[in-house]
Amino acid sequence: MGLMTKLRDNAHVFIMAFVVVFVAFWVFSDLDIGSLMQDSATEIGNVGGKAISYQDFSDVVERAAQQRQQENGGAELTENDYMQIREQVWNDFVTQKIVEQAIEDFGITVSDQEITDWVWSANPPQALTQHFMDSTGQFNREVYEQFLSNPGPENQEALVAIESQLKSDLLRSKLTNILTSAVVVPESSLRSKFVEQNVDFVSSYVFFDPRVFAASDTAAPTDEEFKRYYEKYKERFKTEDMRTLKFVLFSELPSKSDTNAIVNELNTIRDLAASGTDFRQLVSDNSSEQYDSTRWFTRDQVSSEVAKRVFSQPVGSVVGPVPNETGLSLYKVMDERSSDNVMYHASHILFRTDGGQDEAAQKSKAEGVLAKAKAGEDFAALAAQYSEEPGAAERGGDLSWFGKGRMVKEFEDVVFGSRPGDIKGLVKSQFGWHIIKVHDRSSREVKLAEVRMAIQAGSRTKDDIYERAREFAYLATEEGFESEAATQELQVQETPEFAQQTGSYIPNIGTNPALLKFAFENGVGEISEVHRAAGGYVVAMVSDKRAAGYRSLDELREQIKPQVIYERQMAVTLKKANEIAAGKQLEQLVASNPNLTVSTTPPFKIQAGVPNVGADQAYIGRMLRLKQGQVTEPFRGQRGIYVARLDSKTEFDDTAYKVKKDEIRQQLLSTLQNEFIQSWIEDKREEIDIVDNRDRFFR
Secondary structure: OOHHHHHHOOOOHHHHHHHHHOOOOOOOOOOOHHHHOOOOOOEEEEEOOEEEEHHHHHHHHHHHHHHHHHHOOOOOOOHHHHHHHHHHHHHHHHHHHHHHHHHHHHOOOOOHHHHHHHHOOOOOOHHHHHHHEOOOOOEOHHHHHHHHHOOOOOOHHHHHHHHHHHHHHHHHHHHHHHHOOOOOOOHHHHHHHHHHHHOEEEEEEEEEOHHHHOOOOOOOOOHHHHHHHHHHOHHHHEEOOEEEEEEEEEEOOOOHHHHHHHHHHHHHHHHHHHOOOOHHHHHHHHOOOOOOOOOOEOHHHOOHHHHHHOOOOOOOOEEEEEEOOOEEEEEEEEEEEEEEEEEEEEEEEEEEOOOOOOHHHHHHHHHHHHHHHHOOOOHHHHHHHHOOOOOHHHHOOEEEEEOOOOOOHHHHHHHHOOOOOOEEEEEEOOOEEEEEEEEEEEEEEEEEEEEEEEOOOOHHHHHHHHHHHHHHHHHHHHHOHHHHHHHOOOOOEEOOOEEOOOOOEEOOOEEOHHHHHHHHHOOOOOEOOOEEEOOEEEEEEEEEEEOOEEOOHHHHHHHHHHHHHHHHHHHHHHHHHHHHHOOOOHHHHHHOOOOOOEEEOOOEEHHHOEOOOEOOHHHHHHHHHOOOOOEOOOEEOOOOEEEEEEEEEOOOOHHHHHHHHHHHHHHHHHHHHHHHHHHHHHHHHHHOOEEEOHHHOOO
């Protein structure tokens, strides 16, 4: 009898946590995917000939949603969150089927004895050992073995789940070993990686900048230059089947009734507070933000609306509803104290001189406006009309509340020496001439308890938005997409081109496999039903389609024109560099041309890139090949043309290499294996028969 079979009858409650903590690449590997894929009256899809029922799929989605919600601190998930989760679950089903089929094809099995050996080995499963760490974080082998010998009968189901999980782990491990058995890391790669990480290089170079040596060579490219560039980089312009959608977004915005519902709820809470209910309890029961009894607020730490409406109220006052960033809040002033940090509220009118404006002219304008302000004209209106500060018109020059250190010194000195109601000017700062009005000053700090509620679209609002979108879809089919959008004064947007990718992501719309499927199964001009989008609903029309192949040179001309010109400039610069540098050392080369200088790097390791050059592989490759003192011929780098010299490099340390060799091998091997497995999965995904009916259930 295998050890895990024995443990089924003697489980201990301590191990129960294992069931919920295992999260890895194979997210749903503990599921019996085979049983999940039995025939069903409602198939959401089919992978490799096995059906996936809507109910089974939804069950897994719900489990993943609960986990996501826990990770987000209990925050309610949006429909867009659910769309992303459904996409991930679908991909996990497909990946799991690929793995299961490969395990079956290779005839891979795991015995009870193998699990027993692993559990009792010198290196037992981390998923088990993590529960047997002492207070210092060290694995307590003695306690672990005591548990294995006598676990207790409390958690039979948990131990069964553990055995199933360990078996799945071993099956996948064996499959990975088979698939990656041909992946090897040659000795040359190990030595190269060691050099990149451990050898210090010092180099000098002369840089030929195309913006200097070919700055005037900006003529439009000839047809021959365009063709040469296109053929050289043609693979960059290869495309899959592509689609473009025009769409109308019906945003899921709260309605007036949604706002009124929150107002009424906050008013009810205010009435409860007035009748004696503890406000802190009201915060705890109703608010998305909890009360922090240790925090004091100054006026500049809250919104201008809160500073205006709440800070002037005495302790014990309940104020609101007051608007916040996402909804409305109710505040209670819990306590107050006086602070040495005096806050000021001021407005200003700015006449800028930091952009090269005429100083005298700006000062003259400022003096005229100052006279109007002191004569009693409305300061906010003057700021809206004359101030050259961005946003001044909307704010009337209002700077809200601020304390010491928030403004430039000249401005601050004047404000802090003034009294409420004073109009000061002219004040000169690095930005220009200021006219300042001081509204108020305060040293008050308060403790605030807040009942914060977000205003969100309710179910009725969402239904109304959906019905409006559905009506538009019907009328657009009858009257024409853009014509009906114009009639209803709706904005038509358009996506960039996109391919049919595994991720089901559509630019400007979001993740939606059903809409993606529509786009690639219908012709230009076809109009969709209503689909979900990030932040609302969309109705879309296929506006363009492109078959797989290469984008034509004619459509690319304007796009690649700067690159073609730059290619020519690089060629011209390389030719000039060859003429100037012929047979010269760096210092001789610089002496012959005033536009050139020799730059010497500090010591650097290849892995970190070359200081002031970057991760330029052309430069790095030459450093690796040069002997000390050797100078290169002119060569093309990422930013221009270089002539470089290797000044020095530290010796290759054979002893250190032997110490680090195995570690480097494991790092490189792990990377190569992961890349191979990912590539293998993608290849298999193309081979296996996949029927995706999610669009019937989720829009």
